[in-house]
Amino acid sequence: MRRSAELQKFIDPSHLEDKATLTVDGLPLIAVASPSTIEELSRILHSLFENDLSVLVTGNGNRLHVGNPPTRADLRLSTLDLKGILEFDQEDGVIEVLAGTPLPQVRNVVNSEGWELPLDPPGNAPTLGGSLASAAFGPRFGHPRDFVLGLGMVMADGTQTKCGGRVIKNVTGYDLMKLYLGSYGSIGVIGSAWLRLLPYPESKKVLKLSFQKDDEGFKNSLKASRYASVRVACLTNSYPILETSLGSDSMILILEISGDEKAVERDFNELTNAYRADEIDDDVLLRIRANQNSSPNASDSLAIHFRVLPSKLPVVWSSLNELGFSCFSYPNRGDLFASLDPNRLISDTETLVSIRTLASDSGGSFVLERAPLRIKREFDVFGTDPSLSDITSSLKETFDPRGILNVGRVSGRN
Amino acid sequence: MKELVNKIETIVGPENVLANESDLLAYEFDGLTLFSGCPLAVALPKTTKEISSIVRLCREASVPFVPRGAGTGLSGGAVAIEGGIVIECQRMNQILKIDEADRYAVVQPGVVNAELSDAVGHLGLFYAPDPSSQQACTIGGNVAENSGGPHTLKYGTTTNHVLELELVLPDGEIVRLGCPAGGSVGFDFLGAMVGSEGTLGIVTEVTVRLTPLPEKVETLLGVFPDIVSACRAVGEILCSGLTPASLEISDQRTIRAVESSVYAAGIPTDAGAVLLIELDGIKEAVERQADRVSEIAMGCGASRIEVAKDEAERQRFWRARKGAFGAMGRLAPDLFVHDAVVPRKHLPEILRKICEIADHYGITLSNVFHAGDGNLHPNISFDRRDPEELKRVIAAGEEILRLCVDAGGVITGEHGIGIEKKEYLHLVFSESDLATMSLLRDVFDPGRVCNPGKIFPTTRFCTEANPKARGYDRVPFS
Numbered sequence: 001m002r003r004s005a006e007l008q009k010f011i012d013p014s015h016l017e018d019k020a021t022l023t024v025d026g027l028p029l030i031a032v033a034s035p036s037t038i039e040e041l042s043r044i045l046h047s048l049f050e051n052d053l054s055v056l057v058t059g060n061g062n063r064l065h066v067g068n069p070p071t072r073a074d075l076r077l078s079t080l081d082l083k084g085i086l087e088f089d090q091e092d093g094v095i096e097v098l099a100g101t102p103l104p105q106v107r108n109v110v111n112s113e114g115w116e117l118p119l120d121p122p123g124n125a126p127t128l129g130g131s132l133a134s135a136a137f138g139p140r141f142g143h144p145r146d147f148v149l150g151l152g153m154v155m156a157d158g159t160q161t162k163c164g165g166r167v168i169k170n171v172t173g174y175d176l177m178k179l180y181l182g183s184y185g186s187i188g189v190i191g192s193a194w195l196r197l198l199p200y201p202e203s204k205k206v207l208k209l210s211f212q213k214d215d216e217g218f219k220n221s222l223k224a225s226r227y228a229s230v231r232v233a234c235l236t237n238s239y240p241i242l243e244t245s246l247g248s249d250s251m252i253l254i255l256e257i258s259g260d261e262k263a264v265e266r267d268f269n270e271l272t273n274a275y276r277a278d279e280i281d282d283d284v285l286l287r288i289r290a291n292q293n294s295s296p297n298a299s300d301s302l303a304i305h306f307r308v309l310p311s312k313l314p315v316v317w318s319s320l321n322e323l324g325f326s327c328f329s330y331p332n333r334g335d336l337f338a339s340l341d342p343n344r345l346i347s348d349t350e351t352l353v354s355i356r357t358l359a360s361d362s363g364g365s366f367v368l369e370r371a372p373l374r375i376k377r378e379f380d381v382f383g384t385d386p387s388l389s390d391i392t393s394s395l396k397e398t399f400d401p402r403g404i405l406n407v408g409r410v411s412g413r414n
Numbered sequence: 415m416k417e418l419v420n421k422i423e424t425i426v427g428p429e430n431v432l433a434n435e436s437d438l439l440a441y442e443f444d445g446l447t448l449f450s451g452c453p454l455a456v457a458l459p460k461t462t463k464e465i466s467s468i469v470r471l472c473r474e475a476s477v478p479f480v481p482r483g484a485g486t487g488l489s490g491g492a493v494a495i496e497g498g499i500v501i502e503c504q505r506m507n508q509i510l511k512i513d514e515a516d517r518y519a520v521v522q523p524g525v526v527n528a529e530l531s532d533a534v535g536h537l538g539l540f541y542a543p544d545p546s547s548q549q550a551c552t553i554g555g556n557v558a559e560n561s562g563g564p565h566t567l568k569y570g571t572t573t574n575h576v577l578e579l580e581l582v583l584p585d586g587e588i589v590r591l592g593c594p595a596g597g598s599v600g601f602d603f604l605g606a607m608v609g610s611e612g613t614l615g616i617v618t619e620v621t622v623r624l625t626p627l628p629e630k631v632e633t634l635l636g637v638f639p640d641i642v643s644a645c646r647a648v649g650e651i652l653c654s655g656l657t658p659a660s661l662e663i664s665d666q667r668t669i670r671a672v673e674s675s676v677y678a679a680g681i682p683t684d685a686g687a688v689l690l691i692e693l694d695g696i697k698e699a700v701e702r703q704a705d706r707v708s709e710i711a712m713g714c715g716a717s718r719i720e721v722a723k724d725e726a727e728r729q730r731f732w733r734a735r736k737g738a739f740g741a742m743g744r745l746a747p748d749l750f751v752h753d754a755v756v757p758r759k760h761l762p763e764i765l766r767k768i769c770e771i772a773d774h775y776g777i778t779l780s781n782v783f784h785a786g787d788g789n790l791h792p793n794i795s796f797d798r799r800d801p802e803e804l805k806r807v808i809a810a811g812e813e814i815l816r817l818c819v820d821a822g823g824v825i826t827g828e829h830g831i832g833i834e835k836k837e838y839l840h841l842v843f844s845e846s847d848l849a850t851m852s853l854l855r856d857v858f859d860p861g862r863v864c865n866p867g868k869i870f871p872t873t874r875f876c877t878e879a880n881p882k883a884r885g886y887d888r889v890p891f892s
Binding site (some may be wrong): 023062069089091092093114143145146147153155159160161162163165166167168169170171172173174175176177178179181182183187198199200202226229244262264265268308309310311330333334360362363364365366367378382383384385387388391394395398399410412413 | 514559566570571573574587588590593595596597599600603605606607608610626655656657658667696755760788789812823825826828840842846847848853854857869
């Protein structure tokens with residue numbers, strides 16, 4: 001931890017200030033550098049690189065709870081001043097945005113022109129850069145990898161580079177974008193991105209379907225969530241989402257169906273005929289998104305994001321219930337979010353290892369998104385396949401040779 | 415080197431190694447006949463372990479190796495330009511698992527693309543990436559090239575459909591990336607591997623997503639007086655909020671070549687261009703969208719719209735599109751299939767300029783392309799035995815690529831860089847961009863033994879139309 005006064009010989013003081021201490025997994029940070037252009041970002045990183053100063057890169061901080069504890073960081077590098085829409089091509093439905101731009105701002109601009117931004121992560125005004133760096137997603141659109149066309153990056157030494165482009169089909173050179181998305185700023189800092197937009201749907205409806213919490217219920221909920229016009233499918237028995245309590249043997253499937261008016265109409269009729277279904281207000285989607293972030297203020301709670309094969313959801317869900325977790329899922333994608341109340345906290349990492357095995361046995365993966373520091377110190381929240389640990393370390397060392405970017409945060413504590 | 419070949423024979427059996435001159439001739443090219451490279455030998459392994467052992471041997475002997483599928487690639491990616499061992503994966507051609515409930519399949523790399531869709535069609539599923547060569551190309555090759563196809567507009571390219579990979583790294587290690595449920599934890603190596611043109615490892619098993627077959631498919635053929643009005647229709651269809659499965663344009667020269675070939679589909683040869691439109695999805699929606707699309711096309715100057723009455727007619731329309739490259743064999747002995755992408759809104763202007771470039775260089779050029787993606791395929795018909803014509807072909811091609819990049823586009827949308835475009839990569843990327851890409855190569859293949867001579871330029875900033883600099887002078891003229 002350093003104060004801005006100590007760093008002024010390295011960084012232009014006009015972009016540097018002390019802020020209220022932000023503690024990330026036990027590491028306090030006071031000094032914050034806030035570049036407002038890519039060039040400034042480049043200059044700051046170059047200076048830090050030359051002087052062996054390390055940074056923790058942040059957007060609006062919505063995903064700071066995800067990651068292994070940082071092992072070093074002299075200051076925080078905030079992208080919040082690096083904001084703005086650089087180009088919006090309304091004919092082609094693509095947009096170039098600076099990393100610190102809040103997504104709601106981008107959403108407003110594109111919606112007004114009949115386009116939809118295919119990023120809907122939870123949180124308070126998440127920034128584009130933070131969302132992409134943490135591969136954050138929400139109930140509607142899934143992982144951002146399918147919608148990012150190009151990235152403007154600033155590497156650890158300050159070098160500005162780009163990958164991809166602005167066109168929707170592109171195999172020109174290596175697809176480095178995939179590596180940067182979800183790398184939590186550990187191998188480069190996202191400065192800007194070209195995104196592909198989707199046509200704004202002509203029609204939308206939100207439905208609530210009720211099921212018994214048994215194998216048949218899971219089977220039917222998956223079947224319903226696979227209707228062609230379903231865009232959001234959320235299976236839950238959670239109070240915060242439903243604002244009402246359910247019996248332990250019941251589940252609710254919330255569906256948003258959208259797209260062509262005729263398609264929505266037909267799916268609506270079929271779903272309401274086939275299941276116990278009611279049309280409900282779309283406010284529920286906001287609660288689903290908020291719930292995905294799993295008690296953001298409870299630093300001692302435990303939250304896990306699973307991705308499993310949809311057919312394995314019942315067994316994973318039941319196993320987690322037995323351990324005291326409450327769950328909700330996007331069944332058509334195989335996403336399952338599980339959280340544990342602080343007073344029922346797992347105290348041993350062996351249980352977490354067995355839960356991770358449950359995920360891999362279910363054809364999927366597991367990230368411990370939130371946990372008390374003592375657990376995170378013992379347990380790699382991402383885990384690393386031993387056969388990939390050399391490549392993972394090598395990538396980090398090659399792209400960040402002096403180890404200054406978000407050190408210790410990612411897979412393998414790199 | 416004889417010793418290395420002998421050791422490979424002990425791994426795969428002598429019957430699975432080709433090393434005599436006549437056998438190797440078939441491996442000097444891939445789908446791009448402008449470049450040749452004769453390998454030392456071709457190994458035909460049947461297992462991942464055999465590939466791993468061959469790779470270890472090559473690495474120990476500092477001999478390069480080149481992975482190869484069906485050899486249908488169009489950028490020279492499977493050509494042993496620096497010699498070495500070609501590792502052909504076509505004998506690893508089994509579909510290992512089909513999971514109907516979770517909609518995925520596990521295949522070996524030598525499985526032919528179209529055969530997978532055939533195998534799962536009875537379950538109401540298909541494998542969405544459909545490159546034009548899908549009757550021959552293999553899924554391993556598709557992964558290496560991140561192949562697209564006419565339905566990319568709605569369904570995406572290979573990278574959107576690969577869930578897990580098993581591969582042999584350039585040091586012989588066998589690793590798995592991703593998982594059947596999709597998504598990745600840690601760095602997304604799987605994402606970086608797809609489209610890396612066989613330079614970071616050899617894919618030995620692929621888990622792919624299967625997509626539900628659409629309930630209804632409607633295929634329309636719009637006849638336009640010229641290519642500019644067809645392009646305008648594409649822009650207006652997409653701006654209307656529709657996302658068709660395909661929007662494909664063929665120009666008049668292509669139509670005429672097709673109509674005088676076995677792929678003839680009854681398209682009027684005086685048409686300036688045709689636009690093939692495919693819509694799929696829920697029946698009621700598709701029928702309504704077909705009406706809207708027809709209305710837009712007519713408003714943009716189409717003289718008529720034909721709607722395929724049945725599957726046979728749909729296949730007739732598609733035969734004219736997918737057979738276009740074959741039909742061009744009637745125009746000249748050789749065909750240089752270019753591949754570039756531009757922002758869609760620039761299509762009319764770019765196509766007009768491409769015609770001007772063709773006229774300027776006095777070359778025979780036709781256009782058949784994925785208009786919805788902005789993915790152009792200017793095809794130059796020529797005779798490589800005429801060195802003067804070859805020079806003009808290369809110069810025109812380079813000018814077209816520059817034009818596309820200047821419009822905000824890129825130099826390849828689906829064929830890859832390979833050998834063909836490596837000296838043009840700097841048109842799109844700076845030295846720093848390329849150096850960063852090179853870092854990834856350092857992580858996986860620091861010794862540059864895995865498919866060397868591909869993607870990365872060797873003559874940076876040397877862009878003049880010089881056949882010798884690009885190696886075209888080594889093209890056999892017989």
